[in-house]
Amino acid sequence: MFGKSVKVAVAAVAAAGALAGCGGTPKAGTAALVGDDRITVTELSQDVRDWREQFRADPVANEMRANPGNPAQQLGADSESDVRGALTLLINFRVAREVAEAAGVEITGGRVDRAVESLNRQGGAESITLASGLPRDRARELARLVATQSAVMERFGADFTDRMNPATQRAGQQWNELFRRTADGMEIEVNPRYGTYDPGKFEIDPAEQRLSRPDSGI
Incomplete structure (x- = not known):
């Protein structure tokens, strides 16, 4: 259902990151606020530390994450990028729950189990999670x-047996639009030390060179 390659699965997750950020500076110790839900700097830092340790020991995750043009990718070469990627996914998890509600779909434990099984067939759910930038847990x-992405796109008319089907492509566009609108309504605020959201690129842009200033929120 989710495609025949790990790259497709990871790309689908990355496409879910169409977040639109709001202004404001979260209070000290906060990495991001997603509505009333707080992601702490401690939580984020622990996830990144655990990820680094586990990633080193997982050759499958390394192979998935490696740039084909540079097989000798070095872990931690861009630690700020690692943190931004982890924080983006932590935000995505929260937004996706609201997206499912907005689309009127129920994400049951059975649906999640089937997604885990699909990821396992594509290289392993835990290895894919490590390749995406978060620890196994x-x-x-x-x-x-x-x-959630699969269920919402199905609600919009996607046919996953034919990803080139115009209806499937339209469903993907509708998913991105709904994700963006939902994130807007949740008043997402990111600590400026980590950067800002660029919904057009589906990623957190690096922070400006202001990390040593006292208005970083930490």
């Missing part, structure tokens, strides 16, 4: 995100 949350 976030694998089920990642699977829930994948399951």
